[in-house]
Amino acid sequence: MKKKQWRGWGPAEPAEQHYLVQPRTLAGSGDVRHVSAFLRASGWREHTREGGPLIVESPDRTVRIAYDPYSLPGGWTIEGAADNLNGIWSAHLGRDVPVEIVAGLTDSLTLPRSAHAPNVWEPLEEQRWHTRAEGEHYTATSPDGTAWMQYRQSPDGSARWWSGAMDSRGTAWTAIFTPTTPMHLVQAFSTALANPDPVMRPRGRVPLSTQVRTWSVSVTPSQLNAWQQARITAARAATWARNSAQSTRPRTRARPSSPVGAARTRR
Known part of the structure:
Protein backbone atom coordinates (compact mmCIF):
# COMPACT_ATOMS: atom_id res chain seq x y z
CA MET A 1 0.00 0.00 0.00
CA LYS A 2 1.47 3.30 -1.07
CA LYS A 3 1.56 6.18 1.34
CA LYS A 4 -0.12 9.37 0.11
CA GLN A 5 1.28 12.71 1.12
CA TRP A 6 -1.24 14.79 3.09
CA ARG A 7 -1.99 17.99 1.22
CA GLY A 8 -4.03 19.75 3.90
CA TRP A 9 -7.77 20.14 4.23
CA GLY A 10 -8.24 21.55 0.77
CA PRO A 11 -7.02 24.21 -1.65
CA ALA A 12 -5.52 27.28 -0.02
CA GLU A 13 -8.04 30.06 0.42
CA PRO A 14 -6.88 33.22 -1.35
CA ALA A 15 -6.52 36.24 0.88
CA GLU A 16 -8.15 39.54 -0.02
CA GLN A 17 -6.72 42.99 0.56
CA HIS A 18 -8.51 45.18 3.07
CA TYR A 19 -7.57 48.33 4.90
CA LEU A 20 -7.76 49.44 8.50
CA VAL A 21 -8.98 53.03 8.45
CA GLN A 22 -8.53 55.71 11.07
CA PRO A 23 -10.26 57.86 12.19
CA ARG A 24 -13.40 55.80 11.92
CA THR A 25 -15.50 58.94 11.55
CA LEU A 26 -14.08 59.37 8.02
CA ALA A 27 -14.02 55.71 7.02
CA GLY A 28 -17.14 55.84 4.82
CA SER A 29 -20.46 54.12 5.33
CA GLY A 30 -19.38 50.45 5.24
CA ASP A 31 -21.60 47.37 4.96
CA VAL A 32 -25.20 48.01 6.11
CA ARG A 33 -25.50 44.35 7.11
CA HIS A 34 -23.28 45.15 10.10
CA VAL A 35 -26.38 46.86 11.52
CA SER A 36 -29.27 44.91 9.99
CA ALA A 37 -27.96 41.38 10.62
CA PHE A 38 -27.43 42.15 14.32
CA LEU A 39 -30.97 43.50 14.66
CA ARG A 40 -32.51 40.47 12.96
CA ALA A 41 -30.47 38.17 15.21
CA SER A 42 -31.86 40.14 18.16
CA GLY A 43 -35.43 39.34 17.17
CA TRP A 44 -36.26 42.45 15.15
CA ARG A 45 -38.62 42.02 12.20
CA GLU A 46 -37.67 43.16 8.72
CA HIS A 47 -40.31 44.77 6.51
CA THR A 48 -38.12 45.63 3.53
CA ARG A 49 -39.84 45.52 0.16
CA GLU A 50 -37.96 44.43 -2.93
CA GLY A 51 -36.06 47.37 -4.34
CA GLY A 52 -37.07 49.59 -1.41
CA PRO A 53 -35.27 50.94 1.62
CA LEU A 54 -34.26 48.70 4.52
CA ILE A 55 -36.93 48.72 7.25
CA VAL A 56 -36.71 46.85 10.56
CA GLU A 57 -38.99 47.04 13.59
CA SER A 58 -38.41 46.15 17.23
CA PRO A 59 -40.24 43.11 18.66
CA ASP A 60 -42.57 45.36 20.68
CA ARG A 61 -43.15 47.63 17.65
CA THR A 62 -42.05 50.76 19.53
CA VAL A 63 -38.97 51.50 17.40
CA ARG A 64 -38.64 51.56 13.63
CA ILE A 65 -35.36 51.87 11.72
CA ALA A 66 -35.10 52.68 8.02
CA TYR A 67 -32.09 53.05 5.76
CA ASP A 68 -32.68 54.68 2.38
CA PRO A 69 -29.65 54.90 0.06
CA TYR A 70 -31.76 55.95 -2.93
CA SER A 71 -33.46 59.27 -2.16
CA LEU A 72 -31.90 62.57 -1.07
CA PRO A 73 -30.68 63.20 1.53
CA GLY A 74 -31.23 59.52 2.37
CA GLY A 75 -29.46 57.74 5.19
CA TRP A 76 -30.78 56.37 8.48
CA THR A 77 -34.05 57.33 10.18
CA ILE A 78 -34.71 55.92 13.65
CA GLU A 79 -38.09 56.63 15.22
CA GLY A 80 -39.33 55.72 18.68
CA ALA A 81 -42.75 55.80 20.32
CA ALA A 82 -43.43 57.73 23.50
CA ASP A 83 -43.05 56.00 26.86
CA ASN A 84 -43.27 56.98 30.52
CA HIS A 92 -31.54 61.12 11.44
CA LEU A 93 -28.07 59.93 10.43
CA GLY A 94 -26.54 60.68 7.03
CA ARG A 95 -25.85 57.89 4.56
CA ASP A 96 -22.08 58.19 5.06
CA VAL A 97 -22.14 57.71 8.82
CA PRO A 98 -19.92 54.64 9.36
CA VAL A 99 -22.00 51.58 10.20
CA GLU A 100 -19.87 50.97 13.29
CA ILE A 101 -21.07 54.31 14.69
CA VAL A 102 -24.67 53.66 13.64
CA ALA A 103 -24.47 50.27 15.37
CA GLY A 104 -23.40 51.98 18.59
CA LEU A 105 -26.91 53.44 18.69
CA THR A 106 -28.92 50.60 17.13
CA ASP A 107 -27.23 47.83 19.15
CA SER A 108 -28.14 49.65 22.36
CA LEU A 109 -31.81 49.50 21.34
CA THR A 110 -31.67 45.72 21.85
CA LEU A 111 -30.25 45.96 25.39
CA PRO A 112 -31.90 46.63 28.74
CA ARG A 113 -31.51 50.22 29.86
CA SER A 114 -28.76 50.78 32.43
CA ALA A 115 -29.72 51.96 35.91
CA HIS A 116 -26.92 54.55 35.81
CA ALA A 117 -27.73 58.09 34.71
CA PRO A 118 -26.46 58.60 31.13
CA ASN A 119 -23.77 61.16 30.36
CA VAL A 120 -23.29 61.99 26.69
CA TRP A 121 -20.03 63.88 27.27
CA GLU A 122 -18.25 61.30 29.41
CA PRO A 123 -17.04 58.94 26.61
CA LEU A 124 -15.87 61.96 24.61
CA GLU A 125 -13.92 63.45 27.51
CA GLU A 126 -12.35 60.05 28.22
CA GLN A 127 -10.89 60.14 24.70
CA ARG A 128 -9.63 63.70 25.27
CA TRP A 129 -12.12 65.46 23.05
CA HIS A 130 -12.03 69.23 23.53
CA THR A 131 -15.17 70.64 25.15
CA ARG A 132 -16.30 74.25 25.16
CA ALA A 133 -19.39 76.37 25.72
CA GLU A 134 -20.46 78.82 23.01
CA GLY A 135 -23.42 80.83 24.17
CA GLU A 136 -26.35 78.42 24.34
CA HIS A 137 -24.37 75.66 22.62
CA TYR A 138 -22.03 73.11 24.19
CA THR A 139 -19.58 71.38 21.84
CA ALA A 140 -17.05 68.56 21.99
CA THR A 141 -14.50 68.27 19.17
CA SER A 142 -12.22 65.32 18.42
CA PRO A 143 -8.47 65.80 19.02
CA ASP A 144 -7.79 65.89 15.26
CA GLY A 145 -10.64 68.35 14.67
CA THR A 146 -12.49 66.13 12.18
CA ALA A 147 -15.60 65.28 14.25
CA TRP A 148 -17.89 67.01 16.70
CA MET A 149 -20.81 66.47 19.07
CA GLN A 150 -22.93 69.47 20.00
CA TYR A 151 -25.95 70.32 22.09
CA ARG A 152 -27.65 73.24 20.36
CA GLN A 153 -30.29 75.44 21.92
CA SER A 154 -32.15 77.96 19.78
CA PRO A 155 -33.46 81.36 20.96
CA ASP A 156 -37.02 80.01 20.80
CA GLY A 157 -36.12 77.41 23.44
CA SER A 158 -35.97 74.41 21.10
CA ALA A 159 -32.93 72.16 21.41
CA ARG A 160 -31.32 69.24 19.62
CA TRP A 161 -28.21 67.09 19.55
CA TRP A 162 -26.06 67.55 16.46
CA SER A 163 -23.02 65.56 15.39
CA GLY A 164 -20.90 65.23 12.29
CA ALA A 165 -17.51 64.84 10.64
CA MET A 166 -15.62 66.82 8.05
CA ASP A 167 -12.42 66.63 6.04
CA SER A 168 -10.57 69.03 3.78
CA ARG A 169 -13.35 68.82 1.18
CA GLY A 170 -16.14 69.76 3.59
CA THR A 171 -18.77 68.01 5.67
CA ALA A 172 -18.68 64.22 5.30
CA TRP A 173 -21.87 63.50 7.25
CA THR A 174 -24.16 64.80 9.98
CA ALA A 175 -26.48 63.27 12.55
CA ILE A 176 -29.37 65.00 14.32
CA PHE A 177 -31.30 63.83 17.40
CA THR A 178 -34.52 65.35 18.68
CA PRO A 179 -34.38 66.62 22.29
CA THR A 180 -36.76 63.83 23.30
CA THR A 181 -34.31 61.12 22.18
CA PRO A 182 -33.53 58.98 25.26
CA MET A 183 -30.22 60.14 26.69
CA HIS A 184 -28.79 56.63 26.99
CA LEU A 185 -29.13 56.26 23.22
CA VAL A 186 -27.36 59.54 22.56
CA GLN A 187 -24.60 58.37 24.92
CA ALA A 188 -24.36 55.06 23.05
CA PHE A 189 -23.85 57.07 19.85
CA SER A 190 -21.20 59.32 21.42
CA THR A 191 -19.38 56.27 22.78
CA ALA A 192 -19.12 54.75 19.30
CA LEU A 193 -18.24 58.16 17.85
CA ALA A 194 -15.31 58.58 20.25
CA ASN A 195 -13.96 55.04 19.84
CA PRO A 196 -10.36 55.47 18.61
CA ASP A 197 -10.07 51.97 17.11
CA PRO A 198 -9.77 51.78 13.30
CA VAL A 199 -12.41 50.04 11.21
CA MET A 200 -11.93 47.74 8.23
CA ARG A 201 -12.90 48.52 4.66
CA PRO A 202 -12.34 46.47 1.48
CA ARG A 203 -10.11 47.70 -1.30
CA GLY A 204 -11.88 50.31 -3.37
CA ARG A 205 -14.12 51.41 -0.49
CA VAL A 206 -11.67 53.67 1.33
CA PRO A 207 -12.52 57.38 1.04
CA LEU A 208 -9.96 59.55 -0.73
CA SER A 209 -9.02 61.93 2.05
CA THR A 210 -5.68 63.32 3.17
CA GLN A 211 -6.94 63.12 6.76
CA VAL A 212 -7.44 59.35 6.66
CA ARG A 213 -4.71 56.94 7.74
CA THR A 214 -4.74 53.39 6.40
CA TRP A 215 -2.94 50.10 6.98
CA SER A 216 -3.10 47.31 4.42
CA VAL A 217 -4.12 43.88 5.78
CA SER A 218 -4.76 40.52 4.12
CA VAL A 219 -7.78 38.55 5.27
CA THR A 220 -9.54 35.49 3.89
CA PRO A 221 -13.29 35.30 3.22
CA SER A 222 -13.64 32.69 5.97
CA GLN A 223 -12.02 35.06 8.47
CA LEU A 224 -14.41 37.84 7.53
CA ASN A 225 -17.35 35.47 7.78
CA ALA A 226 -16.19 34.24 11.20
CA TRP A 227 -15.95 37.80 12.55
CA GLN A 228 -19.40 38.65 11.22
CA GLN A 229 -20.87 35.41 12.54
CA ALA A 230 -19.41 36.02 16.00
CA ARG A 231 -21.35 39.29 16.22
CA ILE A 232 -24.57 37.59 15.10
CA THR A 233 -24.04 34.68 17.50
CA ALA A 234 -23.57 37.12 20.39
CA ALA A 235 -26.84 38.85 19.50
CA ARG A 236 -28.74 35.55 19.35
CA ALA A 237 -27.26 34.40 22.67
CA ALA A 238 -28.22 37.66 24.40
CA THR A 239 -31.73 37.49 22.97
CA TRP A 240 -32.16 33.86 24.05
CA ALA A 241 -30.95 34.73 27.57
CA ARG A 242 -33.42 37.61 27.89
CA ASN A 243 -36.33 35.56 26.58
CA SER A 244 -35.45 32.66 28.88
CA ALA A 245 -35.29 34.95 31.90
CA GLN A 246 -38.69 36.40 31.07
CA SER A 247 -40.30 32.99 30.52
CA THR A 248 -38.98 31.57 33.81
CA ARG A 249 -39.87 34.61 35.89
CA PRO A 250 -42.56 33.61 38.42
CA ARG A 251 -45.91 35.15 37.74
CA THR A 252 -48.17 36.28 40.54
CA ARG A 253 -51.89 36.38 40.12
CA ALA A 254 -53.83 38.92 42.12
CA ARG A 255 -56.37 37.31 44.41
CA PRO A 256 -59.86 38.70 43.80
CA SER A 257 -60.77 41.07 46.60
CA SER A 258 -63.95 40.82 48.63
CA PRO A 259 -65.83 43.72 50.18
CA VAL A 260 -64.93 44.17 53.83
CA GLY A 261 -67.35 42.23 56.00
CA ALA A 262 -68.83 40.31 53.09
CA ALA A 263 -70.02 36.82 53.97
CA ARG A 264 -68.14 33.88 52.45
CA THR A 265 -70.06 30.87 51.28
CA ARG A 266 -68.85 27.33 50.97
CA ARG A 267 -69.39 25.24 47.90
Whole structure:
Protein backbone atom coordinates (compact mmCIF):
# COMPACT_ATOMS: atom_id res chain seq x y z
CA MET A 1 0.00 0.00 0.00
CA LYS A 2 1.47 3.30 -1.07
CA LYS A 3 1.56 6.18 1.34
CA LYS A 4 -0.12 9.37 0.11
CA GLN A 5 1.28 12.71 1.12
CA TRP A 6 -1.24 14.79 3.09
CA ARG A 7 -1.99 17.99 1.22
CA GLY A 8 -4.03 19.75 3.90
CA TRP A 9 -7.77 20.14 4.23
CA GLY A 10 -8.24 21.55 0.77
CA PRO A 11 -7.02 24.21 -1.65
CA ALA A 12 -5.52 27.28 -0.02
CA GLU A 13 -8.04 30.06 0.42
CA PRO A 14 -6.88 33.22 -1.35
CA ALA A 15 -6.52 36.24 0.88
CA GLU A 16 -8.15 39.54 -0.02
CA GLN A 17 -6.72 42.99 0.56
CA HIS A 18 -8.51 45.18 3.07
CA TYR A 19 -7.57 48.33 4.90
CA LEU A 20 -7.76 49.44 8.50
CA VAL A 21 -8.98 53.03 8.45
CA GLN A 22 -8.53 55.71 11.07
CA PRO A 23 -10.26 57.86 12.19
CA ARG A 24 -13.40 55.80 11.92
CA THR A 25 -15.50 58.94 11.55
CA LEU A 26 -14.08 59.37 8.02
CA ALA A 27 -14.02 55.71 7.02
CA GLY A 28 -17.14 55.84 4.82
CA SER A 29 -20.46 54.12 5.33
CA GLY A 30 -19.38 50.45 5.24
CA ASP A 31 -21.60 47.37 4.96
CA VAL A 32 -25.20 48.01 6.11
CA ARG A 33 -25.50 44.35 7.11
CA HIS A 34 -23.28 45.15 10.10
CA VAL A 35 -26.38 46.86 11.52
CA SER A 36 -29.27 44.91 9.99
CA ALA A 37 -27.96 41.38 10.62
CA PHE A 38 -27.43 42.15 14.32
CA LEU A 39 -30.97 43.50 14.66
CA ARG A 40 -32.51 40.47 12.96
CA ALA A 41 -30.47 38.17 15.21
CA SER A 42 -31.86 40.14 18.16
CA GLY A 43 -35.43 39.34 17.17
CA TRP A 44 -36.26 42.45 15.15
CA ARG A 45 -38.62 42.02 12.20
CA GLU A 46 -37.67 43.16 8.72
CA HIS A 47 -40.31 44.77 6.51
CA THR A 48 -38.12 45.63 3.53
CA ARG A 49 -39.84 45.52 0.16
CA GLU A 50 -37.96 44.43 -2.93
CA GLY A 51 -36.06 47.37 -4.34
CA GLY A 52 -37.07 49.59 -1.41
CA PRO A 53 -35.27 50.94 1.62
CA LEU A 54 -34.26 48.70 4.52
CA ILE A 55 -36.93 48.72 7.25
CA VAL A 56 -36.71 46.85 10.56
CA GLU A 57 -38.99 47.04 13.59
CA SER A 58 -38.41 46.15 17.23
CA PRO A 59 -40.24 43.11 18.66
CA ASP A 60 -42.57 45.36 20.68
CA ARG A 61 -43.15 47.63 17.65
CA THR A 62 -42.05 50.76 19.53
CA VAL A 63 -38.97 51.50 17.40
CA ARG A 64 -38.64 51.56 13.63
CA ILE A 65 -35.36 51.87 11.72
CA ALA A 66 -35.10 52.68 8.02
CA TYR A 67 -32.09 53.05 5.76
CA ASP A 68 -32.68 54.68 2.38
CA PRO A 69 -29.65 54.90 0.06
CA TYR A 70 -31.76 55.95 -2.93
CA SER A 71 -33.46 59.27 -2.16
CA LEU A 72 -31.90 62.57 -1.07
CA PRO A 73 -30.68 63.20 1.53
CA GLY A 74 -31.23 59.52 2.37
CA GLY A 75 -29.46 57.74 5.19
CA TRP A 76 -30.78 56.37 8.48
CA THR A 77 -34.05 57.33 10.18
CA ILE A 78 -34.71 55.92 13.65
CA GLU A 79 -38.09 56.63 15.22
CA GLY A 80 -39.33 55.72 18.68
CA ALA A 81 -42.75 55.80 20.32
CA ALA A 82 -43.43 57.73 23.50
CA ASP A 83 -43.05 56.00 26.86
CA ASN A 84 -43.27 56.98 30.52
CA LEU A 85 -39.99 58.91 30.34
CA ASN A 86 -39.82 60.37 26.82
CA GLY A 87 -42.14 61.60 24.13
CA ILE A 88 -41.99 60.57 20.49
CA TRP A 89 -38.40 60.84 19.31
CA SER A 90 -36.31 60.43 16.20
CA ALA A 91 -32.73 60.46 14.98
CA HIS A 92 -31.54 61.12 11.44
CA LEU A 93 -28.07 59.93 10.43
CA GLY A 94 -26.54 60.68 7.03
CA ARG A 95 -25.85 57.89 4.56
CA ASP A 96 -22.08 58.19 5.06
CA VAL A 97 -22.14 57.71 8.82
CA PRO A 98 -19.92 54.64 9.36
CA VAL A 99 -22.00 51.58 10.20
CA GLU A 100 -19.87 50.97 13.29
CA ILE A 101 -21.07 54.31 14.69
CA VAL A 102 -24.67 53.66 13.64
CA ALA A 103 -24.47 50.27 15.37
CA GLY A 104 -23.40 51.98 18.59
CA LEU A 105 -26.91 53.44 18.69
CA THR A 106 -28.92 50.60 17.13
CA ASP A 107 -27.23 47.83 19.15
CA SER A 108 -28.14 49.65 22.36
CA LEU A 109 -31.81 49.50 21.34
CA THR A 110 -31.67 45.72 21.85
CA LEU A 111 -30.25 45.96 25.39
CA PRO A 112 -31.90 46.63 28.74
CA ARG A 113 -31.51 50.22 29.86
CA SER A 114 -28.76 50.78 32.43
CA ALA A 115 -29.72 51.96 35.91
CA HIS A 116 -26.92 54.55 35.81
CA ALA A 117 -27.73 58.09 34.71
CA PRO A 118 -26.46 58.60 31.13
CA ASN A 119 -23.77 61.16 30.36
CA VAL A 120 -23.29 61.99 26.69
CA TRP A 121 -20.03 63.88 27.27
CA GLU A 122 -18.25 61.30 29.41
CA PRO A 123 -17.04 58.94 26.61
CA LEU A 124 -15.87 61.96 24.61
CA GLU A 125 -13.92 63.45 27.51
CA GLU A 126 -12.35 60.05 28.22
CA GLN A 127 -10.89 60.14 24.70
CA ARG A 128 -9.63 63.70 25.27
CA TRP A 129 -12.12 65.46 23.05
CA HIS A 130 -12.03 69.23 23.53
CA THR A 131 -15.17 70.64 25.15
CA ARG A 132 -16.30 74.25 25.16
CA ALA A 133 -19.39 76.37 25.72
CA GLU A 134 -20.46 78.82 23.01
CA GLY A 135 -23.42 80.83 24.17
CA GLU A 136 -26.35 78.42 24.34
CA HIS A 137 -24.37 75.66 22.62
CA TYR A 138 -22.03 73.11 24.19
CA THR A 139 -19.58 71.38 21.84
CA ALA A 140 -17.05 68.56 21.99
CA THR A 141 -14.50 68.27 19.17
CA SER A 142 -12.22 65.32 18.42
CA PRO A 143 -8.47 65.80 19.02
CA ASP A 144 -7.79 65.89 15.26
CA GLY A 145 -10.64 68.35 14.67
CA THR A 146 -12.49 66.13 12.18
CA ALA A 147 -15.60 65.28 14.25
CA TRP A 148 -17.89 67.01 16.70
CA MET A 149 -20.81 66.47 19.07
CA GLN A 150 -22.93 69.47 20.00
CA TYR A 151 -25.95 70.32 22.09
CA ARG A 152 -27.65 73.24 20.36
CA GLN A 153 -30.29 75.44 21.92
CA SER A 154 -32.15 77.96 19.78
CA PRO A 155 -33.46 81.36 20.96
CA ASP A 156 -37.02 80.01 20.80
CA GLY A 157 -36.12 77.41 23.44
CA SER A 158 -35.97 74.41 21.10
CA ALA A 159 -32.93 72.16 21.41
CA ARG A 160 -31.32 69.24 19.62
CA TRP A 161 -28.21 67.09 19.55
CA TRP A 162 -26.06 67.55 16.46
CA SER A 163 -23.02 65.56 15.39
CA GLY A 164 -20.90 65.23 12.29
CA ALA A 165 -17.51 64.84 10.64
CA MET A 166 -15.62 66.82 8.05
CA ASP A 167 -12.42 66.63 6.04
CA SER A 168 -10.57 69.03 3.78
CA ARG A 169 -13.35 68.82 1.18
CA GLY A 170 -16.14 69.76 3.59
CA THR A 171 -18.77 68.01 5.67
CA ALA A 172 -18.68 64.22 5.30
CA TRP A 173 -21.87 63.50 7.25
CA THR A 174 -24.16 64.80 9.98
CA ALA A 175 -26.48 63.27 12.55
CA ILE A 176 -29.37 65.00 14.32
CA PHE A 177 -31.30 63.83 17.40
CA THR A 178 -34.52 65.35 18.68
CA PRO A 179 -34.38 66.62 22.29
CA THR A 180 -36.76 63.83 23.30
CA THR A 181 -34.31 61.12 22.18
CA PRO A 182 -33.53 58.98 25.26
CA MET A 183 -30.22 60.14 26.69
CA HIS A 184 -28.79 56.63 26.99
CA LEU A 185 -29.13 56.26 23.22
CA VAL A 186 -27.36 59.54 22.56
CA GLN A 187 -24.60 58.37 24.92
CA ALA A 188 -24.36 55.06 23.05
CA PHE A 189 -23.85 57.07 19.85
CA SER A 190 -21.20 59.32 21.42
CA THR A 191 -19.38 56.27 22.78
CA ALA A 192 -19.12 54.75 19.30
CA LEU A 193 -18.24 58.16 17.85
CA ALA A 194 -15.31 58.58 20.25
CA ASN A 195 -13.96 55.04 19.84
CA PRO A 196 -10.36 55.47 18.61
CA ASP A 197 -10.07 51.97 17.11
CA PRO A 198 -9.77 51.78 13.30
CA VAL A 199 -12.41 50.04 11.21
CA MET A 200 -11.93 47.74 8.23
CA ARG A 201 -12.90 48.52 4.66
CA PRO A 202 -12.34 46.47 1.48
CA ARG A 203 -10.11 47.70 -1.30
CA GLY A 204 -11.88 50.31 -3.37
CA ARG A 205 -14.12 51.41 -0.49
CA VAL A 206 -11.67 53.67 1.33
CA PRO A 207 -12.52 57.38 1.04
CA LEU A 208 -9.96 59.55 -0.73
CA SER A 209 -9.02 61.93 2.05
CA THR A 210 -5.68 63.32 3.17
CA GLN A 211 -6.94 63.12 6.76
CA VAL A 212 -7.44 59.35 6.66
CA ARG A 213 -4.71 56.94 7.74
CA THR A 214 -4.74 53.39 6.40
CA TRP A 215 -2.94 50.10 6.98
CA SER A 216 -3.10 47.31 4.42
CA VAL A 217 -4.12 43.88 5.78
CA SER A 218 -4.76 40.52 4.12
CA VAL A 219 -7.78 38.55 5.27
CA THR A 220 -9.54 35.49 3.89
CA PRO A 221 -13.29 35.30 3.22
CA SER A 222 -13.64 32.69 5.97
CA GLN A 223 -12.02 35.06 8.47
CA LEU A 224 -14.41 37.84 7.53
CA ASN A 225 -17.35 35.47 7.78
CA ALA A 226 -16.19 34.24 11.20
CA TRP A 227 -15.95 37.80 12.55
CA GLN A 228 -19.40 38.65 11.22
CA GLN A 229 -20.87 35.41 12.54
CA ALA A 230 -19.41 36.02 16.00
CA ARG A 231 -21.35 39.29 16.22
CA ILE A 232 -24.57 37.59 15.10
CA THR A 233 -24.04 34.68 17.50
CA ALA A 234 -23.57 37.12 20.39
CA ALA A 235 -26.84 38.85 19.50
CA ARG A 236 -28.74 35.55 19.35
CA ALA A 237 -27.26 34.40 22.67
CA ALA A 238 -28.22 37.66 24.40
CA THR A 239 -31.73 37.49 22.97
CA TRP A 240 -32.16 33.86 24.05
CA ALA A 241 -30.95 34.73 27.57
CA ARG A 242 -33.42 37.61 27.89
CA ASN A 243 -36.33 35.56 26.58
CA SER A 244 -35.45 32.66 28.88
CA ALA A 245 -35.29 34.95 31.90
CA GLN A 246 -38.69 36.40 31.07
CA SER A 247 -40.30 32.99 30.52
CA THR A 248 -38.98 31.57 33.81
CA ARG A 249 -39.87 34.61 35.89
CA PRO A 250 -42.56 33.61 38.42
CA ARG A 251 -45.91 35.15 37.74
CA THR A 252 -48.17 36.28 40.54
CA ARG A 253 -51.89 36.38 40.12
CA ALA A 254 -53.83 38.92 42.12
CA ARG A 255 -56.37 37.31 44.41
CA PRO A 256 -59.86 38.70 43.80
CA SER A 257 -60.77 41.07 46.60
CA SER A 258 -63.95 40.82 48.63
CA PRO A 259 -65.83 43.72 50.18
CA VAL A 260 -64.93 44.17 53.83
CA GLY A 261 -67.35 42.23 56.00
CA ALA A 262 -68.83 40.31 53.09
CA ALA A 263 -70.02 36.82 53.97
CA ARG A 264 -68.14 33.88 52.45
CA THR A 265 -70.06 30.87 51.28
CA ARG A 266 -68.85 27.33 50.97
CA ARG A 267 -69.39 25.24 47.90
